[in-house]
Amino acid sequence: MDTFQSLLTRALSHALAAAGLPASAEVVPATDARFGDYQTNAALILAKQRGENPRALAQKIIEHLEVAEWSEPPTIAGAGFINFSLQPEALATHTAQLLQDERLGVPLAETQRRIVIDFGSPNVAKPMHVGHIRSNVLGDTLARIAKFLGHVVIRDNHIGDWGTQFGMVIYGWKHLLDRAALARDPIAELVRIYKTANDLSKSDPAVREACRNELVKLQAGDAENLRIWNECVGLSMKEFEAAYEILDVHYDIQRGESFYNERLPGVVKRLKKSGLAEESEGAICVFFRDIPELAERPCIIQKSDGGFNYATTDIATIDYRVHDLGADTIWIVTGAPQQLHFKQIFEIARREGFTTDFRHITHGSILGEDRKLMKTRSGDNVPLRDVLDEAVVRAQKIVEEKNPDLDQTEKDQIARTIGIAAVKYADLSQYRMTDYVFSWDRMLSFQGNTAPYLQNAYVRIRSIFRKAGTEFVAPNELSLTEPAELNLARRLAQFAETVPQVLNDFRPNLLANYLFELANAFHAFYEACPVLKAEETARATRLALCELTARTLRRGLDLLGIQLPEKM
RNA sequence: GCGCCCGUAGCUCAACUGGAUAGAGUGACGGCCUCCGAAGCCGUAGGUUGCGCGUUCGAGCCGCGCCGGGCGCACCA
Numbered sequence: 001m002d003t004f005q006s007l008l009t010r011a012l013s014h015a016l017a018a019a020g021l022p023a024s025a026e027v028v029p030a031t032d033a034r035f036g037d038y039q040t041n042a043a044l045i046l047a048k049q050r051g052e053n054p055r056a057l058a059q060k061i062i063e064h065l066e067v068a069e070w071s072e073p074p075t076i077a078g079a080g081f082i083n084f085s086l087q088p089e090a091l092a093t094h095t096a097q098l099l100q101d102e103r104l105g106v107p108l109a110e111t112q113r114r115i116v117i118d119f120g121s122p123n124v125a126k127p128m129h130v131g132h133i134r135s136n137v138l139g140d141t142l143a144r145i146a147k148f149l150g151h152v153v154i155r156d157n158h159i160g161d162w163g164t165q166f167g168m169v170i171y172g173w174k175h176l177l178d179r180a181a182l183a184r185d186p187i188a189e190l191v192r193i194y195k196t197a198n199d200l201s202k203s204d205p206a207v208r209e210a211c212r213n214e215l216v217k218l219q220a221g222d223a224e225n226l227r228i229w230n231e232c233v234g235l236s237m238k239e240f241e242a243a244y245e246i247l248d249v250h251y252d253i254q255r256g257e258s259f260y261n262e263r264l265p266g267v268v269k270r271l272k273k274s275g276l277a278e279e280s281e282g283a284i285c286v287f288f289r290d291i292p293e294l295a296e297r298p299c300i301i302q303k304s305d306g307g308f309n310y311a312t313t314d315i316a317t318i319d320y321r322v323h324d325l326g327a328d329t330i331w332i333v334t335g336a337p338q339q340l341h342f343k344q345i346f347e348i349a350r351r352e353g354f355t356t357d358f359r360h361i362t363h364g365s366i367l368g369e370d371r372k373l374m375k376t377r378s379g380d381n382v383p384l385r386d387v388l389d390e391a392v393v394r395a396q397k398i399v400e401e402k403n404p405d406l407d408q409t410e411k412d413q414i415a416r417t418i419g420i421a422a423v424k425y426a427d428l429s430q431y432r433m434t435d436y437v438f439s440w441d442r443m444l445s446f447q448g449n450t451a452p453y454l455q456n457a458y459v460r461i462r463s464i465f466r467k468a469g470t471e472f473v474a475p476n477e478l479s480l481t482e483p484a485e486l487n488l489a490r491r492l493a494q495f496a497e498t499v500p501q502v503l504n505d506f507r508p509n510l511l512a513n514y515l516f517e518l519a520n521a522f523h524a525f526y527e528a529c530p531v532l533k534a535e536e537t538a539r540a541t542r543l544a545l546c547e548l549t550a551r552t553l554r555r556g557l558d559l560l561g562i563q564l565p566e567k568m
Numbered sequence: 569g570c571g572c573c574c575g576u577a578g579c580u581c582a583a584c585u586g587g588a589u590a591g592a593g594u595g596a597c598g599g600c601c602u603c604c605g606a607a608g609c610c611g612u613a614g615g616u617u618g619c620g621c622g623u624u625c626g627a628g629c630c631g632c633g634c635c636g637g638g639c640g641c642a643c644c645a
Contacts, residue, residue, distance in 0.1 A: 029584065032591095041587060048625075078588050079625060123645075163645060257645085283643050293571060296641080303643040310645045337639055339572060364573075364638085371637070402607065418607090430581060433573060435638055442580065446607060448593040449581080456607050464604050501584060513582065516592080520609095527600090527609045546604095568607075 001097055001105050003496045005029065007070060008038050008084055015064035021046055021057075027084070029494065035077060036085035037490060043080040054080030091489040092478040092541075098492060099474040099548055104555055105496030108150035113357075116154045116321045117143045119333035120249070123160035124236040124256075125169050125190040128243050128384040130438055131335075134363050137424050137561065138432055139333040140249040141508045142361070144559045149500060154252050154325055158317065159240075161233050161256035163310070167215030168197035171207070173228050174214075186235040219261075233258075246388055246420060248561050260316040264308040267316050268301055276351055277301060286348050299344040314345045322356050329357040331506075336362040336433070361506045364435040371437060382438060391419030394444050395452075399568065406567065414565045419444070421451035421562045428560050429512035449516045451562055454553060457519040457526075459568045461550040464531055468543065478541045484521075484528040488545050491521040495552050499559065508560060515556045522549045 002010075008027040016023040025042035043058035050057075058076045065074055065082075070090040075083050098105050119139020122128055139155070147153045172193025182189040201208035218225040233256070244250065268284055271277035277286050282304030288294035301312045321327045332342060342360040349358065365373050368381070395415035399406070406414070426443045429450075436442070446452040465472065480486050491514075498514040501507075531542040554564055 028587095031583085031587070032589085035588070039587085044587080044625075054625075081588070121645095160645065165644080281642075285642075296570080298642065300643050305643080307643085309643065311643095313645090335639090336573060338645090340640055341645090343572095362573080367638075373639075398607070403605090431574095434581080435574070436580080439580095445580095445594080450593090450607090452607055453593095456605085460605060460608085467604060498584080505585080509582080510584070513584095513592085520592090523608055524610090526604080530604065532604050567605090 001101055003105060003107070004070060004086060004090075004094070004493055005038060005497050006107075008040075008067060011065060011067045012040055012042060012061070014066070015061050016042065016046075018064040019060050021061070029497070030083065035081070036072075036075075036083040038071075038084040038086075040082050040084075041080075043076075043082060047080060058082050086490065088480050088486060091486060091493065092480045094493055095480070095489045095544065095548060096474070096476065096478055099544060099551075103496075104548075104552055105493070106148065106499045107496065109500070112150050112152065113329045114152045114154075114325075114327050115146055115329040115331060116156055116325055116327040117146070117331045117333065118156050118158050118317075119143075119331075120251070121158045121160060121334070122236070122240055123165075124233050125165065125187070125194055126160075126236075127187050127191060128240065129381040130384060130387050130443075131366050131381065132243075132384055133247075133387070133423065134366065134427055134432075135333050135335070136244075136247060136249045137427050138361070138363055138506075138508065139331075140247075140561050141428060141559065142331065142333070142503070142506055144561060145499060145502050145508075145511075148559060149503070151329075154327070155250065156321070157240075157251040157254040157256075159233075159237075159254060159256035161236075162258040162261060162313075164215060165194065166218055166229060166232075167211040167213075168201065169194050169232060170214040170218060170225050170228050171201075171211045172197040173232070182235075187239050190232060190235065243384055243388075247424065248420075248563065255317075255320070257310070257313050260313050260320065263316040263319070264312045267312055267319070268308070271301060271315075271348070271352075274352065276348065286344070286351075288344070288347060291347070294344065294347065297340065297344070299341075299348065311341070311345060314341075315348060318345065318349050318354065318356070318358075322354060327356060329359070331359045331361055333361045333363070335365055337365075338362070359506075361432075363432040367435055367437045369437065387423060387440075387443065388420060390440065391423045391444050392416050393419075395419035395422070395446070398446060403568065410567070414568050417563050417565045418446070418452050418455060418568060421455060421557075422446055424562055425451035425454075425512065425560065428508045429516070430509050432507060432509070449513075451557075452568070454515055454519045454557060454562075455564055455568060457522045458550055458553045458557075458564050459566070460526060461522075461546045461553075462566050464543075464546055468532060472543065472547050474547070475540045475544055478544055479537055480541065481538075482525075482529050484525040485541065485545060488518075488521045488525045488549065491518045492545075492548050492552055495556065499556075511556060511559060515553065515560075518549065518552060518556070 005027055012025055012027055013023045016025060025040060027038050027040045030036050030039045043054045043061055047054035047057045055076055058080045062074050071084040071086060077083050117139055120136045143153050143155045176193045176196050201211050214225060218229055277284050283300045284302035285298040285300050287298045299311050302308055321330055339362055346358045367373060392415050395418040399411050399415050423443055480489055498511055502511050529542055534542055557564060
């Protein structure tokens with residue numbers, strides 16, 4: 001089924017053609033309700049190009065517009081806008097159709113793509129902290145939406161399981177490990193031995209040398225070091241999996257950096273052979289002398305000591321994703337600091353002849369109280385688990401206060417659903433590029449534009465259906481008369497227009513904002529229009545609106561990776 | 569020094585990619601539970617969109633220059 005926006009856009013194209021005008025123009029949602037529901041500035045744009053009077057041109061377009069099936073007669077306003085107001089009957093028909101549509105009107109993407117989405121990428125032997133929420137939640141949501149729009153999606157967790165830090169971890173494991181502490185909290189103990197080894201190696205050259213030897217042995221395939229490495233990876237993975245379970249974030253594949261290890265020499269050989277890479281100051285580099293902003297910034301793919309680095313790994317990773325996984329599109333979700341790196345990597349891939357659609361999807365940082373980046377090293381970062389635990393605890397208090405009569409297991413379940421949702425939504429509902437200072441209260445707010453507000457709308461609907469006591473049957477016809485009913489129907493119709501828009505610039509906050517407005521329209525409807533007590537036709541219509549709102553909320557929140565309780 | 573990102577109500581954020589009188593939440597103040605769940609609804613107050621030029625019918629959005637904050641710039645990832 002079509003959205004009103006696409007129906008009107010098509011009608012506009014026909015009208016422009018009929019009027020002998022260039023037929024590319026767009027109808028967009030009205031910027032303000034007092035201008036109607038949709039608008040187009042086609043006349044303004046064309047008038048400028050042709051040096052004509054915009055209002056006269058608008059009049060000419062209107063004469064050819066055939067939109068009576070959905071809209072009141074279009075009007076000209078302001079400098080030459082054409083405004084459309086949907087007819088109540090058209091909205092009623094549309095709402096009835098949405099109730100028959102599994103996809104709630106959301107169209108499939110025109111061309112289906114095969115997308116590898118790289119997000120999360122935690123490092124072994126390091127704890128997950130608040131900063132990891134962003135990449136995980138953003139990447140997971142984009143994956144869900146891409147999939148819903150019909151793309152083939154492969155979510156890949158590019159785990160940091162290889163690299164120089166393992167020299168210190170293994171040294172620490174052999175000389176500093178406290179087995180009891182490891183059993184209690186494996187990651188904390190791994191961090192401790194890593195930090196200690198790191199500190200020691202700074203002051204003691206012998207330790208530094210020992211660490212480097214452990215690394216060399218690991219890379220040479222030493223059995224014991226491999227065993228230790230494996231155990232560290234296993235312990236970290238267990239920790240990650242627990243977080244993913246709580247966050248409801250999932251991966252299709254997990255290819256750590258170690259997976260690409262044996263491919264690295266081939267990468268360097270290939271790039272040297274093709275002339276893209278050259279030696280400089282003992283290292284093998286790719287230069288971008290023809291690109292001004294990269295001219296002074298070569299990309300090192302082999303260090304002067306012969307070792308490889310993450311650039312080498314990332315080139316091998318692209319290779320694997322395109323050739324082995326068949327990706328035609330790769331999305332990499334990371335923080336903004338890595339922008340230069342991926343600019344280089346993508347440029348190398350292009351020079352090698354890759355035609356893949358590469359996107360580096362960056363996000364802002366979570367800052368500490370000092371307005372500085374929260375770094376793993378600095379120690380003042382907040383562990384992910386603490387945030388999630390605190391979220392649940394705060395939710396428990398409120399559930400206890402609002403709904404003390406529920407039994408305890410139900411209360412716990414609800415608190416978990418609400419608390420985790422609040423954390424995820426706090427991040428998803430804002431523009432991905434903005435930095436913000438971490439604050440418990442902002443992340444764990446349950447009022448206003450928050451997940452619990454949306455969940456509450458859903459819960460109110462579930463409550464109505466429990467009281468109604470009958471299975472919902474979609475009526476053939478609706479009759480929308482009250483302003484609150486019409487408003488809600490309008491919002492419901494916009495879901496299909498909003499979801500695809502998220503992927504234009506990778507902005508889940510557009511969907512979050514939409515859902516907030518939908519919930520707001522529902523709450524207003526709920527206050528203004530009694531459902532169960534209404535007379536028969538109004539009751540049927542209102543139940544239908546409730547059902548469609550519930551389905552839209554469920555689908556929309558599912559795309560954001562947020563779950564719904566039946567009660568709260 | 570060069571490059572990227574951000575600057576919007578006291579605070580936290582929107583603004584559908586250049587549209588009309590810049591909108592929400594929160595905090596403050598005032599109303600609404602005899603009625604489907606008040607985690608709600610309705611209202612009031614709050615703005616030189618960091619500053620200055622420019623582009624055009626029209627700028628929070630585009631260009632140039634400043635100011636402030638964050639991040640990155642050769643062998644860590």
